[in-house]
Amino acid sequence: MPEKQKKLDLAVRGALWFGPLKADSKGGKAKKGGQPPKGQLVDVLVARGKIVALTPAGSLDLRATHEVEAHGLVLLPSLTDVHVHFREPGQEYKEDIASGLSAAAHGGFANLMCMANTKPVNDNASVTEFMLEQARKSWPQGPRLFPIGALTKGLKGEELAPMAELKAAGCQAFSNDGRPVANTELFRRAVEYAQDLSRIVIDHCEDPFLAPAAGMNEGVVSSRLGLPAQPDVAEAIQVARDVLLAEYLHAPMHLAHISCEKSVALIRFAKARGVDVTAETCPHYLTLTEDEAGGFSALAKVSPPLRAREDVEALLAALADGTIDMLATDHAPHAAHEKEVEFDEAPCGISGLDTALATTWELVRSGRLPFGAFLRAWTTAPCKRFGLPVNAFNPGDSADFVLFDQDESWTVDAETMHSKSKNTPLLGRTLRGRVAAHFLAGKSVLGTAPAGA
Amino acid sequence: MQWKHKDLLDVSQLSVDEVRHILATAAYFREINSRPVKKVPTLKGRSVVLFFAEPSTRTKTSFDMAGKRLSADTFALAKSGSSLVKGETLKDTALTLQAMNPDGIVIRHSSSGAAQFLAERLECSIINAGDGRHAHPTQALLDALTFSRRWNGDFAGKTVLILGDIAHSRVARSNVILLNLLGAKVRLCGPRTLMPPRLDTWPVEVFSDLGKACLGVDAVMCLRLQLERQQAGLLPELREYARTFGLGARHMRDAAPGCCILHPGPINRGVEIDSALADSAGSLILEQVENGVAVRMALLFLYLTRKSPDASQSGIPE
Numbered sequence: 174m175p176e177k178q179k180k181l182d183l184a185v186r187g188a189l190w191f192g193p194l195k196a197d198s199k200g201g202k203a204k205k206g207g208q209p210p211k212g213q214l215v216d217v218l219v220a221r222g223k224i225v226a227l228t229p230a231g232s233l234d235l236r237a238t239h240e241v242e243a244h245g246l247v248l249l250p251s252l253t254d255v256h257v258h259f260r261e262p263g264q265e266y267k268e269d270i271a272s273g274l275s276a277a278a279h280g281g282f283a284n285l286m287c288m289a290n291t292k293p294v295n296d297n298a299s300v301t302e303f304m305l306e307q308a309r310k311s312w313p314q315g316p317r318l319f320p321i322g323a324l325t326k327g328l329k330g331e332e333l334a335p336m337a338e339l340k341a342a343g344c345q346a347f348s349n350d351g352r353p354v355a356n357t358e359l360f361r362r363a364v365e366y367a368q369d370l371s372r373i374v375i376d377h378c379e380d381p382f383l384a385p386a387a388g389m390n391e392g393v394v395s396s397r398l399g400l401p402a403q404p405d406v407a408e409a410i411q412v413a414r415d416v417l418l419a420e421y422l423h424a425p426m427h428l429a430h431i432s433c434e435k436s437v438a439l440i441r442f443a444k445a446r447g448v449d450v451t452a453e454t455c456p457h458y459l460t461l462t463e464d465e466a467g468g469f470s471a472l473a474k475v476s477p478p479l480r481a482r483e484d485v486e487a488l489l490a491a492l493a494d495g496t497i498d499m500l501a502t503d504h505a506p507h508a509a510h511e512k513e514v515e516f517d518e519a520p521c522g523i524s525g526l527d528t529a530l531a532t533t534w535e536l537v538r539s540g541r542l543p544f545g546a547f548l549r550a551w552t553t554a555p556c557k558r559f560g561l562p563v564n565a566f567n568p569g570d571s572a573d574f575v576l577f578d579q580d581e582s583w584t585v586d587a588e589t590m591h592s593k594s595k596n597t598p599l600l601g602r603t604l605r606g607r608v609a610a611h612f613l614a615g616k617s618v619l620g621t622a623p624a625g626a
Numbered sequence: 627m628q629w630k631h632k633d634l635l636d637v638s639q640l641s642v643d644e645v646r647h648i649l650a651t652a653a654y655f656r657e658i659n660s661r662p663v664k665k666v667p668t669l670k671g672r673s674v675v676l677f678f679a680e681p682s683t684r685t686k687t688s689f690d691m692a693g694k695r696l697s698a699d700t701f702a703l704a705k706s707g708s709s710l711v712k713g714e715t716l717k718d719t720a721l722t723l724q725a726m727n728p729d730g731i732v733i734r735h736s737s738s739g740a741a742q743f744l745a746e747r748l749e750c751s752i753i754n755a756g757d758g759r760h761a762h763p764t765q766a767l768l769d770a771l772t773f774s775r776r777w778n779g780d781f782a783g784k785t786v787l788i789l790g791d792i793a794h795s796r797v798a799r800s801n802v803i804l805l806n807l808l809g810a811k812v813r814l815c816g817p818r819t820l821m822p823p824r825l826d827t828w829p830v831e832v833f834s835d836l837g838k839a840c841l842g843v844d845a846v847m848c849l850r851l852q853l854e855r856q857q858a859g860l861l862p863e864l865r866e867y868a869r870t871f872g873l874g875a876r877h878m879r880d881a882a883p884g885c886c887i888l889h890p891g892p893i894n895r896g897v898e899i900d901s902a903l904a905d906s907a908g909s910l911i912l913e914q915v916e917n918g919v920a921v922r923m924a925l926l927f928l929y930l931t932r933k934s935p936d937a938s939q940s941g942i943p944e
Contacts, residue, residue: 393824399759469738515735
């Protein structure tokens with residue numbers, strides 16, 4: 174083994190790890206739902222930006238150039254988010270790539286796939302190249318940006334976007350997110366065209382005819398408040414269309430931000446039939462319900478809308494059993510003045526990168542989400558599906574990891590959030606758990622990294 | 627009664643005692659309204675902005691008259707004549723109004739929640755004169771005054787049918803809450819396309835057959851059918867609607883004796899209600915209008931004098 178001869182660049186000592194160890198896989202096995210996981214102290218050894226070993230604390234006596242004492246902070250591989258809106262080019266007052274990546278770095282994310290609904294739309298190579306250049310200039314060490322190309326020109330749902338050109342420029346997937354393609358024939362052709370390029374289509378599932386009003390669930394709360402709303406079947410009907418189409422075309426399909434039980438049932442059905450479909454849900458669909466809109470707060474207006482309690486439970490179960498493969502934030506920043514309007518005038522979206530890790534970790538802590546599912550949903554599943562670099566702490570994996578202080582309480586506000594936009598229903602609430610240090614390819618990307626290095 | 631509320635956003639904020647107090651105060655003002663000289667100095671020196679961001683003639687006039695009869699200064703701000711059309715946000719309009727230091731703002735707005743939006747940001751009293759499909763508390767209160775006079779204040783055992791486009795109706799939402807609070811039973815009837823979702827969570831009985839819905843009812847409240855519902859694909863045609871859900875004399879035969887008819891106006895004669903029936907003895911439609919002024923006087927009085935120690939000396943019943 175050349176390990177011992179290798180010069181170690183970084184060693185993190187005494188971090189708390191809840192996952193399995195390769196050498197001792199029975200040690201930290203993920204517990205079934207209902208119980209918080211038990212952890213053990215580990216050391217992480219890094220050379221040339223790659224993982225050398227993840228071992229029980231103190232078991233290997235090797236010194237590194239940079240030694241970091243973790244003092245029992247939780248060790249997590251950096252997260253991957255396949256669904257963000259960074260608003261650049263065009264709406265830099267909401268977010269730009271630099272600020273979006275800052276929120277990502279502080280939130281614990283290594284890989285970010287950004288949607289195409291910028292101004293202009295990312296439907297040609299020059300926009301893609303511009304985005305990548307902005308990312309390289311602002312965060313050269315990462316977090317890494319992976320643009321998603323438009324499925325149709327201008328996201329108008331009328332003509333196919335030049336997907337080959339977009340792929341060559343660096344687009345990792347294609348989507349019409351936010352502007353679902355109503356025309357099923359056009360959508361079919363788009364999926365087929367992407368198939369030749371070995372790129373996956375991500376669909377925002379929403380029947381636009383059945384969902385004239387966005388951002389509010391049709392249910393008990395909308396009925397009481399008299400708010401225009403859309404039923405959950407507006408999503409589920411499109412999920413049904415998509416999985417049937419994916420089966421028929423033998424094409425891969427990824428379903429964005431699944432929000433309701435009916436969609437879960439259809440995805441389960443499709444997977445049982447062997448359809449190549451994956452799905453994501455978002456932290457807010459696992460932690461919040463339509464009740465958030467009870468006081469007409471536009472901060473709770475998001476598309477698809479926050480649903481009922483039963484949907485939250487169904488999504489948690491689906492994430493635990495793998496029916497829903499991954500988590501994504503659908504980070505959708507909007508300026509304060511855009512959200513501080515009448516509910517039906519407000520744009521849809523929640524700024525999510527700053528709070529995602531803390532809110533989903535709370536689900537693990539309380540035993541509502543198994544640690545194994547949490548890890549899969551934020552790391553291996555999205556990376557595998559979209560071909561992104563992943564750290565599973567195997568030797569040779571990119572040394573992307575977070576030291577997470579699971580006990581630090583912090584209040585969500587303009588000071589603590591790194592996104593330019595503070596539009597979250599969690600504003601003013603106290604969360605537990607914060608990123609204390611973040612390493613990408615073995616290098617600290619936060620100014621706040623422990624000084625042991 | 628010391629009035630504790632800053633704003634009137636919906637009737638759900640009110641207790642039975644508070645509603646009874648509003649109705650008693652309104653009954654007093656009703657008497658004033660029948661005098662040759664209808665003006666009292668109660669709100670002299672106070673100013674009320676009538677901020678109507680949605681077209682309305684009767685409610686606005688009713689509030690204007692209520693304010694003027696109490697000697698308040700009323701200022702009308704309509705959407706067409708305001709900076710709202712120039713792209714100013716509701717927040718900025720609200721802050722601008724606040725800076726003029728009114729004692730109260732009466733708001734009518736097409737968005738559900740608009741009144742609450744103002745109430746959360748402004749110091750002065752906000753009276754909701756109808757926000758989107760959400761609430762129309764002053765209408766529900768004037769309807770309650772109308773019923774109360776008809777039934778000598780006793781709502782127990784009474785059944786009220788609300789008929790028509792419930793889904794889009796703030797009048798229906800506020801009336802369902804208030805009638806239940808006062809002890810009446812509420813029925814709803816209309817085509818399913820004009821019904822709100824999850825009616826199982828409302829304290830009502832739902833009917834799709836108007837004949838059955840009218841059996842034994844003590845009152846029918848017809849709602850205005852907005853003609854654009856037909857264009858929106860919610861109804862095939864108005865003629866069919868009138869035939870199926872229009873209130874006619876034949877329905878009254880199965881109702882309880884003395885059944886009365888209400889309508890918040892304006893009426894589409896021959897659509898939601900038979901024309902002759904609207905003018906019949908059981909129709910209280912014009913009394914509703916009269917009661918509207920009295921109720922709005924009571925509300926302006928209670929909300930605008932809630933902090934004044936001398937309010938009790940104005941001759942108004944405690």
